[in-house]
Amino acid sequence: MEIKKISENIWEIPKTGKMNVPGRIFASEKLIDKIKEDKTLEQVGNVSQLPGIVGHSMAMPDAHMGYGFCVGGVAAFDVKKGIISPGGIGYDINCGVRLLASNISKEEFIKKRKEVTHQIKRDVPSGVGVKGEFSFNEKELDEVMRKGVGWAVERGYALKKDAERCEDGGCILGAMPEKISAKARGRGRNQLGTLGAGNHFIEIQEIDEIYDAKTAKVFGLERKGQICVLIHSGSRGLGHQVASDYIRDMEKEYGIKHLPDRELAYAPISSRLGQDYLGAMRAAANFAFANRTLIMHQIRNAFVKYFPKNKFDLVYDVAHNIAKFEEFEINGKKIELCVHRKGATRSFGKGRSELPAEYRKVGQPIFIPGSMGTYSYVLCGTNEASKVSFASTAHGAGRVLSRSYATKNLKIEDVKKNLEERDIYIEAGSMKGIVEEAPEAYKDVNEVVRVSDELGIGKIVVRLKPLAVIKG
Amino acid sequence: MKNKNIDVMEHTSEVKFKVRGSSINKVFENIVIAISDFMARGEKIKPVLKKKIKISGEDNESLLYDFLDEIIYLGDAEGFVVSKAHVKIKGKNLEAELLGDNTNNYPELDHIKAPTYSEMYVKQKVGKDSKKHWEAVFVLDV
Numbered sequence: 001m002e003i004k005k006i007s008e009n010i011w012e013i014p015k016t017g018k019m020n021v022p023g024r025i026f027a028s029e030k031l032i033d034k035i036k037e038d039k040t041l042e043q044v045g046n047v048s049q050l051p052g053i054v055g056h057s058m059a060m061p062d063a064h065m066g067y068g069f070c071v072g073g074v075a076a077f078d079v080k081k082g083i084i085s086p087g088g089i090g091y092d093i094n095c096g097v098r099l100l101a102s103n104i105s106k107e108e109f110i111k112k113r114k115e116v117t118h119q120i121k122r123d124v125p126s127g128v129g130v131k132g133e134f135s136f137n138e139k140e141l142d143e144v145m146r147k148g149v150g151w152a153v154e155r156g157y158a159l160k161k162d163a164e165r166c167e168d169g170g171c172i173l174g175a176m177p178e179k180i181s182a183k184a185r186g187r188g189r190n191q192l193g194t195l196g197a198g199n200h201f202i203e204i205q206e207i208d209e210i211y212d213a214k215t216a217k218v219f220g221l222e223r224k225g226q227i228c229v230l231i232h233s234g235s236r237g238l239g240h241q242v243a244s245d246y247i248r249d250m251e252k253e254y255g256i257k258h259l260p261d262r263e264l265a266y267a268p269i270s271s272r273l274g275q276d277y278l279g280a281m282r283a284a285a286n287f288a289f290a291n292r293t294l295i296m297h298q299i300r301n302a303f304v305k306y307f308p309k310n311k312f313d314l315v316y317d318v319a320h321n322i323a324k325f326e327e328f329e330i331n332g333k334k335i336e337l338c339v340h341r342k343g344a345t346r347s348f349g350k351g352r353s354e355l356p357a358e359y360r361k362v363g364q365p366i367f368i369p370g371s372m373g374t375y376s377y378v379l380c381g382t383n384e385a386s387k388v389s390f391a392s393t394a395h396g397a398g399r400v401l402s403r404s405y406a407t408k409n410l411k412i413e414d415v416k417k418n419l420e421e422r423d424i425y426i427e428a429g430s431m432k433g434i435v436e437e438a439p440e441a442y443k444d445v446n447e448v449v450r451v452s453d454e455l456g457i458g459k460i461v462v463r464l465k466p467l468a469v470i471k472g
Numbered sequence: 473m474k475n476k477n478i479d480v481m482e483h484t485s486e487v488k489f490k491v492r493g494s495s496i497n498k499v500f501e502n503i504v505i506a507i508s509d510f511m512a513r514g515e516k517i518k519p520v521l522k523k524k525i526k527i528s529g530e531d532n533e534s535l536l537y538d539f540l541d542e543i544i545y546l547g548d549a550e551g552f553v554v555s556k557a558h559v560k561i562k563g564k565n566l567e568a569e570l571l572g573d574n575t576n577n578y579p580e581l582d583h584i585k586a587p588t589y590s591e592m593y594v595k596q597k598v599g600k601d602s603k604k605h606w607e608a609v610f611v612l613d614v
Contacts, residue, residue, distance in 0.1 A: 064485055066486070067590030071485055091588075127575075128578075129550075129575030183549070186545070187549045197583035237548035237585075240544075240586040244537075244587065263588050263589040263590045432513045433582065
């Protein structure tokens with residue numbers, strides 16, 4: 001696929017054939033070389049063929065091949081002429097990250113590191129077919145899907161302040177639990193408060209470097225050595241099933257002949273099916289918000305056993321697999337668009353009314369987890385991102401090695417030793433599984449974050465270093 | 473032990489399989505073995521429990537999509553992990569008897585989130601020896 005450099009860190013796939021708009025990739029020379037190796041560019045091209053797409057079909061600096069959209073794919077659609085595609089959101093609806101900031105120091109934590117990590121591993125269930133502590137009847141499950149974090153607040157699992165510190169206040173309005181199938185309910189009922197497997201994790205980290213002290217302070221990230229906890233999980237089986245159900249419904253309703261990739265099955269936003277999917281997606285997204293909240297609740301309880309005076313503030317909770325209706329200024333005109341983000345984080349700058357009051361002064365926190373055992377970053381959203389990338393930036397390091405390659409070529413012992421040498425303690429559901437997630441299998445997160453910062457679509461605030469990792 | 477009918481293909485983020493069989497039924501049966509091997513991470517799942525499923529689709533690919541969807545559902549909702557299967561496909565309808573075990577007996581199981589249509593096909597092919605066989609390629613979100 002032809003690709004040309006537009007300016008530093010910006011590449012374009014010219015509009016040809018069936019493409020409705022050009023493609024745009026945000027990457028350095030080093031990152032673009034990796035991106036060219038798999039089918040990422042082809043997938044950016046496929047997305048550009050979808051009806052009603054506006055501007056460019058985009059890929060963020062951590063982009064790699066996915067299914068349907070690439071991972072790191074962003075596309076905005078006209079609300080009247082455009083479409084909604086479950087393959088542009090991903091199966092793990094509202095997969096996302098939240099960061100907690102404690103008032104304990106690295107020195108205090110290290111003394112109890114193994115005990116606390118083990119406690120969390122025990123209290124937050126993970127694995128296939130494993131049931132969480134919370135199980136619900138239909139009515140209660142509906143409440144979770146309708147209210148998200150609000151439900152957890154009502155039940156005493158979270159503080160009112162926690163809900164405010166989530167995108168959309170922890171509850172996307174317009175959720176329609178009645179559009180969620182019995183099958184999806186069956187998968188989700190026992191999974192609330194569970195971590196899941198694969199790349200999902202809990203990491204206990206210390207603030208290692210502060211680049212922008214003023215913004216960091218607003219986020220509650222105040223000093224080096226301050227202990228933070230990063231939680232990465234999503235809507236579990238419930239969300240996965242919603243995506244599968246609606247992909248099948250959409251191809252049955254509209255056929256498949258017109259699709260560049262069958263995984264990109266879609267419905268017009270304004271259609272009955274489009275509206276049904278949006279209602280179901282929002283319900284699954286609220287389920288994910290509640291899931292991360294219950295995991296946070298378990299972590300708070302685990303910590304308090306060893307640090308009775310600890311107080312965990314939720315810094316923010318971001319969704320990186322979601323579609324949202326947002327306002328943008330295009331050619332001087334304000335216009336509402338439906339932005340699909342699949343493996344991309346929203347980046348709203350200061351002044352956006354969607355942000356909590358205290359963050360409206362600086363912009364929203366963005367979390368970019370590195371691979372297991374490497375740095376993670378906190379960035380700040382910008383108004384530049386609204387002009388450049390439909391208010392989006394990266395969501396992680398991005399894979400470079402396939403899981404099968406990693407399993408064949410890396411040894412469990414070496415991965416373990418490597419983590420030990422970096423003074424990182426790990427508890428995992430499967431030690432075989434950690435090989436697939438080894439740092440070598442991912443891009444250099446420092447490079448991903450540097451590109452975001454240089455482009456101005458997410459500015460670096462704080463760097464975090466892992467001290468303990470809990471994996472599903 | 474390596475199964476000559478199953479290839480794990482390169483895919484940056486997900487897991488991709490190419491599976492062969494002498495008939496479309498055999499391909500679907502071998503797909504169950506591929507999934508069992510993937511989830512068990514090299515362990516062997518015992519065929520001690522039985523589940524029966526019925527599916528109808530619009531074409532071979534939608535049959536496979538729903539077949540995979542059903543297997544994943546059973547893992548999440550009913551704690552059932554597959555070992556092997558007997559599959560009968562007639563036109564656009566599939567009936568299968570899945571054999572497997574309780575997920576609780578295998579604490580290190582790998583998780584599959586969902587089937588995908590990405591790069592998927594199920595079709596009859598002519599091999600180098602000009603014999604006909606069936607082949608399926610699919611990507612799972614893991």
